[in-house]
Amino acid sequence: MSDNQASTGAAPRTKHAQLARPNLGEFGRQELAILGAPCGKIKDLAARLLPLLSPELRVTYVDADHAAGDDAAQGGSGGQDAILQAGAAAELTDKITFARLDVKRGLDKFSQQEWLQHQSLVLVNGNHFRAQQQLVILDPTKPVEKKLDRLTNVRALLLPEGVTEIPAYLRAHLSASEVPVLPLHDAQAIAHLILQEWHAAAPPLRGLVLAGGRSQRMGRDKGKLTYHAGQEQRARAAELLAEFCQDVHVSCRPDQVVELEIAGLRPLPDTFSDLGPLSGILSAFRLDPNAAWLVVACDLPFLSQTTLGHLVTQRQPARMATAFQSPENEWPEPLITIWEPSSYGTLLRFLSLGYSCPRKSLINSDIELLATPAPQELRNVNTPEEFEEAKRDLASPLTSSPRGKGQPDN
Numbered sequence: 001m002s003d004n005q006a007s008t009g010a011a012p013r014t015k016h017a018q019l020a021r022p023n024l025g026e027f028g029r030q031e032l033a034i035l036g037a038p039c040g041k042i043k044d045l046a047a048r049l050l051p052l053l054s055p056e057l058r059v060t061y062v063d064a065d066h067a068a069g070d071d072a073a074q075g076g077s078g079g080q081d082a083i084l085q086a087g088a089a090a091e092l093t094d095k096i097t098f099a100r101l102d103v104k105r106g107l108d109k110f111s112q113q114e115w116l117q118h119q120s121l122v123l124v125n126g127n128h129f130r131a132q133q134q135l136v137i138l139d140p141t142k143p144v145e146k147k148l149d150r151l152t153n154v155r156a157l158l159l160p161e162g163v164t165e166i167p168a169y170l171r172a173h174l175s176a177s178e179v180p181v182l183p184l185h186d187a188q189a190i191a192h193l194i195l196q197e198w199h200a201a202a203p204p205l206r207g208l209v210l211a212g213g214r215s216q217r218m219g220r221d222k223g224k225l226t227y228h229a230g231q232e233q234r235a236r237a238a239e240l241l242a243e244f245c246q247d248v249h250v251s252c253r254p255d256q257v258v259e260l261e262i263a264g265l266r267p268l269p270d271t272f273s274d275l276g277p278l279s280g281i282l283s284a285f286r287l288d289p290n291a292a293w294l295v296v297a298c299d300l301p302f303l304s305q306t307t308l309g310h311l312v313t314q315r316q317p318a319r320m321a322t323a324f325q326s327p328e329n330e331w332p333e334p335l336i337t338i339w340e341p342s343s344y345g346t347l348l349r350f351l352s353l354g355y356s357c358p359r360k361s362l363i364n365s366d367i368e369l370l371a372t373p374a375p376q377e378l379r380n381v382n383t384p385e386e387f388e389e390a391k392r393d394l395a396s397p398l399t400s401s402p403r404g405k406g407q408p409d410n
Contacts, residue, residue: 022289022341024113025132027062027122029341030198032155035126035147037139039066045137045158045184046123052191057120057198057318058366064128080104117345118366120318121198126150136170137184138163148173156193158184202317203292203341207241207248208268209234210280210335211256211298217382223250225387227301227394234298238265240305244312245294249287251280275356277335278347285344292317297335301390302377311338316368320346323362327375332367334358336378 025031034042046061053059065079072078080102083091090103105111116122124131127142133153136144139160144151145167157166157179166181182189211223211234223234231239234250241248249268250260260267270279271286277297284293294312296303315322320343323332335358339347343361350361372378381390 020287020289022344025122026109026130027060027112027124028116028119030120030133030201031122031124031131032133032135032194033124033126033129033131033150034135034137035142035150036144036158037137037142037160039063039125039127041137041139041160042125042127045135045187045190048187049123049191049194052187053121053194056195058118060116060119060122061124062122062129063125114345118320118342121194135190138166138170143167145169154179155197156180156182156190158182158190160184199317203290205245205312205315205338206284206288206291206293207238207245208280208284208293208295209237209241209248209250209298210277210295211237211250211252211260213276222381223298225301225381227391232263233301234260235263235265237296237298237300237303240303240308241294241296243305244308249284251283275351278351278356278358281339281358282344282347282351285339285341285347289344290341292341293339295335295337295339297380299380299382300336300378301381301394302379303336304374304377307372307374307377308336310373311336311370314368314370319368320365321362322368322370324372324378325369327372327378331359332362332369333372333378334362335380337362 023029034045037045043061043063050059050061068079077085081091084102084104089105090101093100093102122131126134126147130150133155134151135156135158136151136154137158137160140163148169151173154174154177157170159181161184180193182193209223213222223232225233227233228236238248238250248266250265252260252267252269254269257267257269268280268283268287270283272279272282275282277295281293281295284295292315294308296308311322311324315338317340319340321332321337321339323334323337325331326333337358343365346361346365347358350356350364355361379390381387
């Protein structure tokens, strides 16, 4: 440490930006290792659980192939087909009802997280791999006494038929924990526990008002326009979101921060610039990659708490996003959407491919697309003429005008 640092108490310099990281395990956000039994019994349990879990979740099973390893050790192909043996680094096969990717490169933590980023639950053969949480089968033929270091967060103990006692070493290891004990044969009860805990661990919902655009067609800041009792539209949008979110930020340009603070709002300056609405969404995920973000544009004066409430109650955290379908076409509306944490990587991937349109990511991803309960509320206002028309309609007892033809300014 330099003398200057010591005297001023300044933090030591670091080469890397201090970024918030997603809460990932070995394979994903929510993962369960099953151990304490031979591999065949572990796979059998996974097969019995999948029909009960897959209607709600996208589930992956992770295992190792003993036979392929043994074959390779004896000089065989190790399960590689002719193409891989001939020198291909990878082989992608359309199997018509599914697709398969075989790669020669070994697994590493970062690659496997990327491959499985859209899986809502990963079941893991704990005989071969670790995971953040565990289900322990108390099979006498496969005791876990030498694997206690893997039992970091046991969610249930599963008793095979004829087993009634929990080993003393395991009771001691779990002394401070109240771990449910379930029969191994009761797949319904095990699946119910998994689903219950999965939903309890759903990402928290935070709010984001997009108000950092240049408002070029309007000629003045759309977030400062007033439609409702003199309240600025950006403040009204934040007020609507506050009913459903643990906190609300207003996406903005750096030069807007002071005025938003004076207005009593919580500014979130863009850390990704010149990308339109995507700048705000990515900046929100950079702030907190472990939250789901309910994103609303500031130019939606007809939007109601009822419609936002419908979006929130119909939220599907197991999917990348929950969005309304446009009343004009079949496309999702990206600027009234709940973006789940898994969408962060997808948005960055589309950006790396040259696409900054959030709608493109929604169209090409697994999302929950909802019919709009009140289509007129998705009407956005971009020009002075639309502004005057919107004020007249809002002052009228019936605001049934169709949505304006304009699209939100970037």
